[in-house]
Structure formats: C-alpha cells, structure tokens
Amino acid sequence: MSSQFALLKSRRFGPFFGTQFLGAFNDNLYKNALVVLLTFQATQWTAMKPELLANLAAGIFILPFFLFSATAGQLADKYDKARLARLTKVLEIAITVIAGAGFWLHNLSVLLFALFLLGLQSTLFGPVKYAILPQHLHEDELVGGNALVEAGTFVAILIGTLVGGLLAGVEGGTVWITSGCMLTAVLGYLTSRGIPEAPAPEPTLKINPNPITETWRNIGFARENRTVFLSILGISWFWLFGALLLAQFPAYAKNVLGGTVTCVTLLLGIFTLGIGIGSLLCERLSSKQVEIGLVPFGSIGLTVFGLDLAFASPATPPASALSIMPFLMAEGTIRILFDLFAIGLFGGFFIVPLYALMQIRSEASHRARIIAANNIVNALFMVVGAGAAAVLLSSGLSIPMLFAVAAICNAAVALYIYGLVPEFLLRFIVWLLVHSVYRLEKKDLDRIPESGPALIICNHVSYVDALVITAACHRPIRFVMDHHIFRWPILSFVFKAGRAIPIASARDDPVLLEKAFDEVSAALAAGELVGIFPEGQITSDGELCPFRPGISRILERNPVQVVPVALSGLWGSIFSRRDGPAMSALWKARPFRRIAIAAGEPVNASQALPDSLRADVLALRGELR
Template sequence: MFFSRRFLPYFVTQCLGALNDNIYKNVLLLLVTYSQVDSLPIGVDLFVNLAAGVFILPFFLFSAHAGVVADNIDKARLIRALKLLELVIMSCAVLAILSHNYLMMLLLLFLTGSQSAYFGPVKYSLLPQALAENELVTGNAWVEMGTFLSILVGTLSAGLIVSSEHAAGTAALVVFMLALAGYLASRAIPALPPQGKIRQIHFRPLSGAWGSIRRVKRTPSIWMAILAISWFWFLGATYLTQFPNFAKLHLHSGATVVSLLLALFSIGIAVGSFLCERLSFGHVELGVLPFGVLGLTVFGVDMLLALPDPATFPVMLYGAGEFIAQSAHHRLMFDLFMVGVSGGLFIVPLYAFIQSRAAKGECARAIAANNIVNALFMVVSALLSMVLLGAVGLSIVQLFLMLALTNALVAFYVYRQVPEFTQRFVSYLLSHLLYRVTVRGRPNIPKEGAGLIVCNHVSYVDALLILGASTRPIRFVMDKSISEMPLLRYLFRHAGVIPICSPKQCAQTYEKAFERIDAALAQGDLVCIFPEGRLSPDGELGEFRPGVEQILSRRPVPVIPMALKGLWGSYFSHKDGHALTTRPKRFWSKVGIDIAPALNGVAPDRHQLRERVAALLTSPD
C-alpha cells in the first residue's frame, strides 16, 4: 500500500506541506524574537500572540467551506490547486523574508493557515476513497506519523536555520523549495472524483461552521469521536506551549532540552500510531482506544512524580547531553515518550472511525467540523492556561496534573455517551486476550445498507465477538433473559439490542421484537439474529425457527450467513453444566468467525439458511 501510487504521492505531499508550514511559522517567530525587534511597529509579545491567532483563525472561517469543496470536486485536482497556491504564497514569502518585511510575513502566515484549512478536510477524506477498508488504519497511522514528525523536523529546522550565518536567505530558499517539491509530488496523485450527489457550494464562513457542527451532531458517535480528538489537541497544545517554561523552571534545563522533550513527545506519537495499526489487526478498531486513554492519564501523572529534586540542580542549566546523562531523568523521559505513544493510540482509531462512519460524499465535511472544533479547543487551551497560570496562580506541574486527571473524566463522559465504545473495548479484550479470534470473510459484511446476519448460537459472548468482526454497528436480536443478565445488561442496554422471547412467554414482547427488527432494517441497519432461538445445549447446530422467515417476508434484505467455531466448551457455553457456573478450563483458545457472501434476490427459507451455516461450520479453517 505505502509504495502504491494511490498513497505515496499523497503521503509525500502532505508531509512536505506540514514541514513547510512549521518551518515558515517558527522561522517567523524566531526572527521576530531574536533578530529584528526594533523594526517592528508593535511589541514582540503582541506580535507572537497575533501570529498564533492569524494562523488558527482560518480554521474557524474556512473549514466548513473547505469541507463542502472537498466533497464536491475531484480531490486530486483540489490538492494540486492548493499546492500551487502554497507555491505562490511561498514565492511571496521569499521576498518578505529577504526584505525583513515582518507585517507582510504575518499576512502570508494568515494565507498559509487558510491553505492548511482547505487542505485538512481533503487530507483525511481522501483516505477512505483511495484505500481499501482493511488499509484504512494503516493509512491513518502513516499520516499521523508523517504529520507529527514533520512538525518536529520543521520546528527543529527553524531553529537551525535562524541560527545560521545567512538565516534570511536560507529560510527563503527552504520554504520555496519545499513548496515546489510539494506541488510536484501532488501531480502524481491519481484522480479521485466526488462521491455521492454534487451539491452547490456556498461560502458562509460563520453560519457554515455552525452548520457543519450541527450536521455531525446528528450522529452522536461521530460527534463524540470529534470531541475526543479535540480533547487530545487540547492536551497536546498545552504540553507543547508549556514545554519551554516547564524545562526551565522544573528541570533546570535550556533550549536544547526543550527540543528533546518535543522530540520525545512527537516520536512517541509516531510510534503509537504504528502500534495502533498492529493492535488493530488491519481494520478500524475502537477497542484499542482505552489503552491510549489510560496511558495519557497514568504516564501523565507519573511524569510529574518523576520530577528531579531541585536540591540536585547544578549551577548551570542542563543541555540535552547532560540531561540525558543523568539517570534521574530517564523515568521522566520514558513517561513523556509514553504520553506520546498513548496519544497515537488515542487519535488514529478515532480518525479512522470518522472516515468509516461518515456518509459517502460527506466525509470531508465531517473532517471540516472536526478541524473547527479542534481549533476551538486549542484556543481554549491557551486561554485556560493563561488564566490558571496567571490569575489563579497554579504552577505548570499542577496544570499538567489537572490535565492528566481531567483526561480520565473526559474519557468517562465519552464512554457514557457512546456505549458502542465500551462494547468495542470488551469485544477487543475477548477477541485478543481471552480468545484468539480469526475472522474469515470480513469483506462479505455489507459496507452500507440493510442486512440480516444469521449465525449459530454457542455462548453468552457470541454477540460481542460478532460485533468485533464488523466495523459497522450491529443490532442484535437476543433472548430477553440473556439481554437482562447482570454481567451483560449494561453493555446491551444502550446498544439497540432487540429483546425477544417465545409468544407463550409474552406475546407482546414477541410481536414488538418483529416490529423493531423491521424498523431497523427499514432505516438501513445491520441486524443479527440467532435463528436457533437458544444457546446450543450440545454444541451442535439446532433447527432454525420460523422467525427468520417472518422477518424476510416483511422486508426482503440481503442475508449474511455466519458461523462461530471453537466456542463450545468455553466458560460461556453450556458444556458440562450451565454456562458461567463451571470452572474456566480454557484460556486464549482459538475461535473462528466465518462469514459467507450475502444472499441477495429471493429470500431463502430457514432450511436453506441452516444449510449455509452448517456448511460454514464444517468448512476447513
């Protein structure tokens, strides 16, 4: 995938863009701060804060419009146009840098931010169109790694450029050559025409931004993913902004140690992004998200507990070499690196989740809404830091501790609002820690539209394992007694589970179940039913009850046969006694989930469906 034309030119293009943005922005700030203070018509502090504001302002003004544009024209053509615009901006920047015209450089920084605001939605919405579903997490991992390493290299390179003998000339040459290289790389991106209905494009900066946010809020799971990503940017912006003073006041260190801290954090995010790709086993997997959440809190707190004793500080400030040489600093360095790793585990599955769940033709607008909320959170992080460190009088250590603890509260809120996140985590633990689950035929699950999954029923955890095999949410039709079990009731309460029982037990529940199944299929949901109507008492496939025929007679939809293998004899099955009452005898045993191609056209009867599932159960692994 990486070396294919559908990914590599785009990857190089976006990395060069992120690198150029950060070199130009940081060169401007460093030149103002250290070189030409007297030539500014305003104070240095005001100029620096103004520069930060003019770079982020375009994300509020233009992201909504950028999302609509990216969804409605060829993405490759749009990228080339944006990279050509970057080349024009950087050509003007060459003149501004060489003439030391800092106000012109500030205006060009606004234009650079505008170009980035338009590039953001197409940058992420391109991936689900260019990559296969099983490549989506890998693609996002590469993008996050490339982005953060570009930020790191750009920030460090800016310092080297400004400290060089011919700073202005070097800076002008570098930003122009990077822009030119980015444009040339974009020429190799293959055509990516718009998906879905073409819409009329209107430019409404403020109302458009609010409209984008209002649109994604209609899908609570995507909205919560956006809030979670924005919280990470809140954390990251706070850490990166406070690193210089943190290093000076609490580590007794100089500028080179600040660069070291930035490198540990950025490289950690890159490593976490690829670790996420490994742990996700090639598909969009929210189950790894809690590991990132836990790491942000645990390592964030431990980093502060690992701070050195001020009594041991030398007279001179530490440089990077001296800082690394002190063994007392190794725990802190490891913790900061792991905060970055946890961040990578946190954001990669969330970006992939938004891309996989956004409606076709609307992914860029969802990403645009994400960018708007991200920018808002970063602005709030700066304001909150000023209030807490200034007016309230907190120390940077106390601020970092508050953020680490608040992270746990934010995670609790998100998981309360979207129970699917919790279900995915439990499913992940079952699939990869308690069992070794192998899924065959995952692409046979329809990516969109209604579908009815029919599967054998072996254990109390069948639904959770099947959920882990699908990137789409699934509505399960489940025996009422199982859906109300104390251990599983919380997971199923808000998962859209449809309880059912025999008409002899409760005719009202029975009839209502079929009405809810039909309504779910009518709105395009994926529904799973266990046609045996009970857990297997002997491990063999039982007869299918006529309820499945009743469902299909009301609403003929594609039927996806599925078979669970290897669960008979587990703690959650009825072998050697009632499930959950015997002593667990197996751990990390092999389990298979085989999925057959969907049956379309004439609705099969229950006997034909049973034969399909039986064939899957007897097929070789």
C-alpha cells in the same frame, strides 16, 4: 505494519502523502524559524516583547482556520481535490516569495502577512487532506492510511521545527530560511502532480462566501450524525490536549527539569515518536477495520500517563542547567520520558480511529465540509485550551499540576462522550475480549453486506457469541437474545449499549415475544443488520440444535437476505457449557484461545428454510466445535 507501508508505493497514496508531509514540514520550518528570530533578535525587528511576538505569531497562523475553513470545505466538495492540492502548492511557492521579500526588506509586517497566508494555505488544504482518503483508499486501507498521515504529520512538525530553529541560528539565516522554504514548496508541487484525480462529489454546489453562515451550516452537517459530531469533539479535544502539552515543553524543560534547549528537543522527539508508533500500530490492533474500541483504550492511557507525568516531575529544579547526558542520568528522567512516549502512543490509538470514523460515516456529498467543520472546532479548542492554560499558570498553578488538570479533564470528557454514544465502550469491551481471551480468525466476512438490511444467523456456543460476532463485523448488529441473558448483571450494560433485542418464549412472556418481533421488523425496515441464534439456546454438547421457525416468521414480514455465519473453537472455553455451567471451571480460562468465524453466501428470503440454513451453518463450522 507492512501493508500500510505498502500504501506509500501506491500512486493512490504515495504522492498525496509526500505532498501533505512536505506541507506540514514547510509550515513549521517557517513558523519556528520566525519565532526563533523574533525571540533572539527581537530588537532588530520590533520594540514588542518576544513573548508577545511568539503568541502573536501563533494567533496569526491559526486565524485563517476560523475565517476560511467553511469556504475551503465548499471548494473541496465542488472541485477535483487533486487539482486543489496542486493549486495550494502553487500558492505555497508564492507565499515563500513574499516571505523572502519580508526578510530582504527587513519588514516584520510582511513576514507576519506571509505567516497568515501559510495558515490560509493550510486551511485550504485541510479538507482536501482528509476527504481525499476515502476516495482513493479501500475501506480496509483507511485506518492504515490515516495512521501514516498522522504519524507523518507529527514527524514533519518535529523535523520542520528543528530545521527552522537551526536555520534561524546560523550566519545569514534569513537566506537559508527562504531557500529551505522555497525548495520544500517546489518539491511539494512536483509531488502533488502525481496525485490521481479525485472527482468532486458536488460539482454544482453554489459557493456561499459568508464564513459565519457557512460555518454554522457545516457544523449542522456534522451534527446530522451524532457519532460523527462526537468524533469531531474527540479529535478537537486531542488537539487541545496535545497543543497544551507541546506549548509547555520549553518552560517545563527549563524551569521544572532544569534542562537546556537540547532537552526541549528530546521531549518533543519522544512525544512525537510515541504518536508515530501509536498511529502505525492502530492498523495491526484493529485488523485493518475502523476499530473505535481503541478510542477508550487511548483515552485511558492519556489520563493514566498524564497523571503520572505530573507526579513524576521534580518539586524543585536542579541548581544548575543540565546538558543532555546529565539530564538523562538525573533521577526520574527516564520515567518522565516514558510517560511522554506513552501519552503519544495512546494519543495515536485515540486519534487515528476517530479520523477514520469521521471519514467513513460522513455523507460523501459533503464530507469535505464536515472536515472543514472539524478544522474550525479543532482551532477553537486549541485557542480555548491555550487561554485556559495561560489563566491557570498566571494564577499560580505549576506546570506539572497543569498536566494533572488536563489528564483529569480528559477522563471527564471521555466519560461524557462514551455516555452519549455507548458504541465506543461496547467496541472497547469486545476489542479487549478478542485480544485477551481469544485469538480471532475471520473468513469471508465481506459477504455481510456493507449497507442495507440483512438477517445474520449463527450457531450458539457460548454466552459471548454476540460479542465475538460484533468484534468481527465493523457494521453494528442488533442481536435478538434470551431475556434472562439480556439482564445478566455483568453483560447487561454491553447488550443494552449494542441495542440488543430481548425475547422470551410465548409461555414465559407472550407480550415481550411480540414486542421482540416488532423491533426486529422495525430494525430491518430501517436498513439495519439483525442477528439471531436460531437454535434458541446455548448448546450443551457442542452440536447444533434444530433451528426454530422464528426465522420464517421474521422473513414473512421482512423478506431480506439471510447471511449464515458459523463460530468454531468456542466450545470448551470458559464461557461455554462444556463440563458444567459457564465460568465454573478455571481450567477453561486459557488465554488467547484460537477461535474462528466464517460467513457463507447470502441466501434469498424465499430459499431461507430453517433446515437448509442449519446445514449451511454446520458446513461453515466444520469439525471444530
């Protein structure tokens, strides 16, 4: 994790991280301080019930996300994002002055107006927050950067919530709250001055002031790329799931677990710790690339531990309230805390790759508006989730059963999304392969072009060669493979999900052969990567067979660059043909087998002859088969 923490020392990231951290901290300091004041000193401010006031405050804070996210996205695409970040910090200072006036005048309306303005400030900063990362970070830094942002955001929420509640309970709390908010806002502004310039991608953009039509237009931008739009739905679902859990913590700790206010803090802290660690582990587990295979892994954990949290909860609370030590000693508490930590951990695995995927696959010209659409959908999901939870609880459903319902719904949502975009499950399978069966070393894979068509050629050692190459390359590759292997019962789903192209010999099926070449040509013409194994068969002795002339036929129709790739270390593994058919000898199933993949310099189509390409692959492979 050292590499992602090194970003904090970089001017490209450090000042921005500090700015967003302080902003999230200040939002939650003021919001929670106000809720605590209105809960415990309600009669001094209004005749409304504390429960109504708490929900009113939450609604007022989230309302600007619906009203102004579309405008915020346009501003972030039209103007320099570093300048916008500084302006939002100036606005935050002004809002703190208004909040201070509300406390001094003892005027609830002014305080709620300041809360609305804080929501507006967060709305304006939201598109800047995520759209600036791809401008300042390299692609292999995006996962680490997003992980730090997510971990920092939840830590800021936790600390801000705790400090806000603490300041609200001390003598002269309103003065302390105002001073704390002002100090944080000023520090945030000073930090923002260190953010490097982030030039606007669309400086000539004409601002549409109509939030309804612009919101629909932004959602349209997101829908242009199905993977981006489904990433937004996944992100929004996580915020619904997480907000639903967090909203129940006070009542869950008191009415189900029999704990005190300190126990609520413990639950929140454990959950936040899990999200922070899960987010930070993403970079290591994904080898710095945007690994969407972690998303199904995360969703499985959310469902499993969400259900276990429901089952682990006691049927009846203790007879008397438990302070922190008796609470920790109570039967089942450690299991509950572990479940909360695991939900946070797998939540980090779920959310970080989705944010990175949304950023990297969004068009740069309207990336901020797509992120604005994400913020709108996030807010909508959280409101719907809160409403659904209120209806279920008022209908007599217990809080543990509410957790179970949320976990089951999470499984249904995950299956729906993965059914629409099989790429998520494909990446999950290949991620499992290289993290359980193999240890994969990569060399010079940056020679594979970031965009545009290319033909990837590789030696054929085992039945999982295509999966290993897929795991190593973050760009999707359409592999050409023998139609018999393509129809294997176990792997056919994976190959279909990866849009592999089945091929047969002219003797077996001449129609399928011609169809395969047509599909290869269409894929290259569309700017995709196509992978082939020119030997035409899996090696039976570990050595390279002669390369067949199919390469030349492909390049005659589409004269693209050819990237030679070599696999080594797979000969002798359970999926190779050493000492008999694949998977026939259990001794081959050695876990964490070290394998390697290396890419050579791209070769122009005019020089890409089968014999010379075979020599390139052999040189890349080396002595290790």
